[in-house]
Amino acid sequence: MKINPDFADFPIPLGAEWIETKTMTLGEIVNDDRVSIGLNFVEDDADYKFVRYSWFNFFEDYLLPSVRDKIRYQEVVQSIDYSGNEVKVSSSGGLFSADRVIISVPLKVLQEGGIFFQPALPANKSEAIQNATIWEGFKAFFEFSIPFYGDGFSVPVSPKESGQKIYYDAALGQDSNHHILGLFAVGEPARMLSQLSSEELKINVLAELDEVYNGQASAFYLKHTSQNWQSEPHIRGGYLSDHEDWRLVKELGKSINNKVYFAGGEYTDGEDWVSVHTAAQSARRAVEEMLS
Ligand SMILES: Cc1cc2nc3c(=O)[nH]c(=O)nc-3n(C[C@H](O)[C@H](O)[C@H](O)COP(=O)(O)OP(=O)(O)OC[C@H]3O[C@@H](n4cnc5c(N)ncnc54)[C@H](O)[C@@H]3O)c2cc1C
Structure with missing residues (x-):
């Protein structure tokens, strides 16, 4: 649930990003329905996203204060x-x-x-x-000077049980001037991506995007960051396969x-x-x- 607070003017979620349930569930988690009403959300297909906030912030603000002094770090x-x-x-x-x-x-x-x-x-x-079956987990965020990519797209993965790879508008609903395309990958695509150096990742991703967007990715690239969950010694991977x-x-x-x-x-x-x-x-x- 790590975030990068410095990459943009909103927190970049390097792990969990979407609220994959009703927003009311947030109030149920912390036994306070007012929480679900007090936070701002943006709808994203069947899910929701926090606005200028994250799962990390949620637990830090609403759960941690009551248990902080009982945790051994x-x-x-x-x-x-x-x-x-x-x-x-x-x-x-x-x-x-x-x-x-x-x-x-x-x-x-x-x-x-x-x-x-x-x-x-x-x-x-x-x-x-x-x-x-535990899928590998990997995320990356690429900033561009213009949002040529719209909503993004899914890269077909075959067989579907081997993972997922999705490019998406990471700044959706964040009221930000930063144009950031997210890359979410689990399973086989994540295993492949996590073996690349930062420069190799940049070359690989820009080439894939240039194919789809007619060379605009290379033309408008500003910077990128990534998170390889396999290399975190106490996490060691992504998550249990959806299948x-x-x-x-x-x-x-x-x-x-x-x-x-x-x-x-x-x-x-x-x-x-x-x-x-x-x-x-x-x-x-x-x-x-x-x-x-
Ligand atoms: C790339 C990626 C994207 C994701 N996106 C989403 C999303 O959009 N929405 C969503 O709802 N979920 C998402 N998830 C899943 C979500 O992150 C996990 O379901 C959630 O973090 C699980 O919480 P947890 O407490 O079970 O485990 P974790 O958050 O993994 O916490 C486990 C803790 O155990 C600690 N630990 C490990 N070993 C030891 C040890 N020996 N002794 C003491 N402590 C130890 C670790 O340091 C860690 O703090 C995503 C996951 C990945 C990898």
Whole structure:
């Protein structure tokens, strides 16, 4: 949910950008309906976008103040021992114990063994983790001196299960003089793009846009920035494929022995997954289950 606050005169969302649900859901996330009414939104097809604001700002303003002093920053959880009555969590900051824990690290971190479990996770859970298809994630933003690109376009990806690649007007509804074209990619296109240097990315993207827009991209290019989510050591990828089997997703969201719970974009009830709001809803479900 990182942003680049300096690239333009509105926050550039390097990860989550769209509100993929009703704007009322924002109020439900923070238990305050006034929040949904007080923020400005712009409609974008079936979704919404924040105006001069972002998901990052939303959590910072409406959720963080109530929990800020309870968060331990810059600490990496290394192992979770749930063999006894208490759950013991070992992190780079020390050893902690609790009656129950909620795990909310990206699925890729679990898939690559980033946390050691004692005892090992049950077979159903570890099979679901290992068999899950996690798409790579990549975004880039290109500024041009004129908006020759209109709404942008989708680049066909085949087969469709292998990912998505979309160019879109990132300044839509932002009341800005900056003309910024966003590039969103997950899966195979993201894997390819994240291997390029910044200069190679520029050449690759401008060539693709020049084909569609008759050479205007190279003519009006000003600057660009990008975000490769694979290279973030505690994120390591994009997100669970949209085409994943819902039964596998449901398994990812299940708790273990009334002690270890899972919450986040990839640990849902199998109805929907990977959006920010589904991550928040899964956290509420985990807490309700924990307290029941
Ligand atoms: C390119 C891209 C575009 C996206 N666009 C959208 C969008 O437009 N709209 C939308 O709704 N969603 C979007 N998403 C998805 C959205 O970003 C995720 O669903 C959401 O961030 C998931 O939240 P989370 O809390 O589950 O995980 P994360 O936000 O990934 O947070 C996990 C946290 O765990 C921490 N962590 C990792 N390992 C450890 C460890 N060992 N110990 C302690 N902490 C650890 C990480 O540092 C991180 O802070 C996008 C994702 C990508 C990659």
